[in-house]
Amino acid sequence: MMDAESVHGKLKDFEDACRKANLKITHQRLEIFRELAKALDHPSAETLYMRLHKKLPTLSLDTVYRTLTTFEDFGMISRVETVKSQARFEAEMSEHHHLICSKCGKITDFEWTSFREVDLPNEIDHWGSVNKKNVIVRGICNKCSSLEQG
């Protein structure tokens, strides 16, 4: 998945996406994207910045932040397991899952008891022992889509 071939393909796609989005293909953007594409560990902005420092000593951390945000806005990369900015909490400890509206960011709980019975792929046994599995559904809530129409 992270072999040179695949990274190369992603870079190709990346350049196409930039052209389509009218984003300039700068040295920094190319290197930031390449570094993320070959990473196995879902790095943070700061981590990417440090990894790129040898190759691009003049690169600044704020450019990494700005660039990642731009890439995310254009759907070229994803932000992982995060609701923007602040940490969010819940006291509901029974098994449940989340609906997240991509428009308004609202998180709604839902129940799906039969999901407990669904078996995960066997390969996961090689990873370790599983405690729980949760589903995150993303889409547009009715409120937001009716606002868009109206």
Place this chain on the structure above:
Amino acid sequence: MMDAESVHGKLKDFEDACRKANLKITHQRLEIFRELAKALDHPSAETLYMRLHKKLPTLSLDTVYRTLTTFEDFGMISRVETVKSQARFEAEMSEHHHLICSKCGKITDFEWTSFREVDLPNEIDHWGSVNKKNVIVRGICNKCSSLEQG
């Protein structure tokens, strides 16, 4: 789910959990927990702080942070859709899911193509339109559990 009855039950459980964990049941802790238990919107520390301000004018934001972290450490509440502190990114845009080790925090990708065919509960139709669904599996990776043994 968030009716007075259920909040009351959670408060009862909360007090028991505090006693079991040797945590003192302070006024602030009770109110912070109550506020979170009755919330429908997975609030942030800052949001809880603002909501509690009328009732507890002397409550400080850092107490809210400290308290939520304590509750989380003792498994009384959950942090939602978040990997601690920094935002994390990935360039893998094809459908995949995540394994997260609760010990070391490492995030590993896995494929589960047949999950696409699994139907979500029908009630979700009332929520809005779904774009994608992802699974987050939490547990302990082999590396961490062997370290624990050794």
Place this chain on the structure above:
DNA sequence: CTAAATGCAAAATTTTTGCAGTCCC
């Protein structure tokens, strides 16, 4: 050439910490 992107510095936001006083058990 020109609009967009970068780097720098500084600010804003979010979270954590040290310490003195307070409160639960």
Place this chain on the structure above:
DNA sequence: GGGACTGCAAAAATTTTGCATTTAG
């Protein structure tokens, strides 16, 4: 009473912004 907890203030960590300069197309 004593250790745990809180509030305050200050610091640390993370992310964003304004502006002058540079660069891709």
